[in-house]
Amino acid sequence: MKYYSLNKQAPNVPFKEAVINGIAPDKGLYFPETISQLPTAFFENIETFTELEIAFRAIHQFVAADIPDTTLEAILKKVLDFNFPVVPIDEHTAALELFHGPTMAFKDVGARFMAQCLGYFSKGQHSEVTVLVATSGDTGGAVANGFLGVDGVKVVILYPKGKVSDIQERQLTTLGQNITALRVDGTFDDCQRMVKTAFLDQELLKKMKLTSANSINVARWLPQMFYFLFAFKQVQRQEKEVVFSVPSGNFGNICAGMVAQRLGMPVNHFIAATNRNDTVPRYMREKQYVAKPSIATISNAMDVGDPSNFVRIRHLYEDNFDQLANHLSSYAFTDVKTKEALQHLYTEKKYVADPHGAVGYLGLKKFRETHPETYGIFLETAHPVKFLDVVEETIAKKLPVPPQIQIVMDKEKRFQDIATYDHLKQFLLER
Numbered sequence: 001m002k003y004y005s006l007n008k009q010a011p012n013v014p015f016k017e018a019v020i021n022g023i024a025p026d027k028g029l030y031f032p033e034t035i036s037q038l039p040t041a042f043f044e045n046i047e048t049f050t051e052l053e054i055a056f057r058a059i060h061q062f063v064a065a066d067i068p069d070t071t072l073e074a075i076l077k078k079v080l081d082f083n084f085p086v087v088p089i090d091e092h093t094a095a096l097e098l099f100h101g102p103t104m105a106f107k108d109v110g111a112r113f114m115a116q117c118l119g120y121f122s123k124g125q126h127s128e129v130t131v132l133v134a135t136s137g138d139t140g141g142a143v144a145n146g147f148l149g150v151d152g153v154k155v156v157i158l159y160p161k162g163k164v165s166d167i168q169e170r171q172l173t174t175l176g177q178n179i180t181a182l183r184v185d186g187t188f189d190d191c192q193r194m195v196k197t198a199f200l201d202q203e204l205l206k207k208m209k210l211t212s213a214n215s216i217n218v219a220r221w222l223p224q225m226f227y228f229l230f231a232f233k234q235v236q237r238q239e240k241e242v243v244f245s246v247p248s249g250n251f252g253n254i255c256a257g258m259v260a261q262r263l264g265m266p267v268n269h270f271i272a273a274t275n276r277n278d279t280v281p282r283y284m285r286e287k288q289y290v291a292k293p294s295i296a297t298i299s300n301a302m303d304v305g306d307p308s309n310f311v312r313i314r315h316l317y318e319d320n321f322d323q324l325a326n327h328l329s330s331y332a333f334t335d336v337k338t339k340e341a342l343q344h345l346y347t348e349k350k351y352v353a354d355p356h357g358a359v360g361y362l363g364l365k366k367f368r369e370t371h372p373e374t375y376g377i378f379l380e381t382a383h384p385v386k387f388l389d390v391v392e393e394t395i396a397k398k399l400p401v402p403p404q405i406q407i408v409m410d411k412e413k414r415f416q417d418i419a420t421y422d423h424l425k426q427f428l429l430e431r
């Protein structure tokens with residue numbers, strides 16, 4: 001299996017090279033040459049397979065040329081050592097909880113998988129790889145945790161000053177070892193722009209091997225399809241048609257769900273729920289893609305004005321708008337609506353959601369106005385405690401702090417402040 005660049009101006013490369021490059025030399029995102037369906041029997045009998053078996057079957061075709069089966073099994077075992085429960089909310093709604101991992105957000109899966117792959121690829125190499133990553137919130141913690149102590153890999157994380165929650169900041173600034181955090185005086189988009197500039201900076205590239213750990217990296221993006229399949233396994237006996245509502249920012253998570261569908265998972269429709277950063281909902285309404293600067297919201301991991309993975313979704317549908325619209329609906333919601341949903345879920349359904357999950361829930365409710373006969377699963381992409389202030393204030397209840405979070409609360413934050421690309425470059429060169 002090879003990967004091509006969506007800009008079509010770069011050579012096709014094996015998985016290993018796509019992971020190490022992150023983005024193709026022509027600035028395009030990598031995409032697998034083929035996506036082969038798994039046998040129908042696999043989905044009919046999915047209940048008889050373990051999570052590890054499901055993940056192995058799903059990812060095998062994408063990585064098998066570069067990772068031996070036994071190594072892949074060992075990697076998956078390390079990555080998937082926590083649960084992915086589908087929690088019923090009412091008779092036609094459930095939450096897929098993706099926050100039972102070490103940093104309590106879904107990004108643990110992709111970040112750990114990528115870290116394990118990169119660790120495997122850099123065994124026996126002389127030069128070390130530097131992972132450069134911009135975060136709007138949860139990526140940083142997940143990447144820091146996933147890569148902590150991985151030999152031959154250094155990690156540099158850029159995050160926007162004052163725009164991530166206290167817990168998120170602690171998760172990415174307190175680990176030390178091979179992890180460094182840079183606090184950027186700017187927005188997430190500024191962080192992402194600096195990272196992209198670095199990847200194209202020939203002077204820098206001559207001196208170091210740089211790669212990304214954002215969801216543009218295929219090793220972070222593809223494993224996200226696992227939990228859609230795990231969820232499907234849990235609701236397979238549902239008589240109604242199953243739909244997923246995915247709170248979306250860079251659109252990597254939902255795009256991975258769509259790849260699971262291409263593998264044959266019998267789920268036909270996806271809902272991309274966003275906050276006021278509504279570039280995709282507008283696109284689905286007006287058929288015109290117009291990026292906007294990002295706006296700060298209470299669901300800050302989705303504050304993205306120009307979602308980097310949306311090109312992959314368009315590509316999956318060969319840029320045929322009508323076909324895409326048959327499989328994707330997208331709606332945007334304000335912070336006021338999000339807080340109402342948090343309250344409603346708490347008082348009416350006895351469920352404490354986080355702001356991102358609440359946006360996903362709203363997307364589902366909106367979709368159900370026109371498609372009442374569906375069983376909807378919204379992705380609870382982070383634990384509510386990661387957004388402590390907003391959640392506690394909105395539902396007027398104190399949340400217990402889980403042990404994974406308690407560990408970082410008492411540690412000291414360590415970071416360097418930067419404001420421009422030159423600062424970043426200087427930092428990388430001087431290290």
Ligand SMILES: *Cc1c(COP(=O)(O)O)cnc(C)c1O
Nearest residue numbers: 138249250251252253301381382
């Ligand atoms: C990253 C993140 C999202 C957005 O996911 P994308 O793959 O970028 O669309 C949603 N919710 C939470 C909690 C996140 O951390």
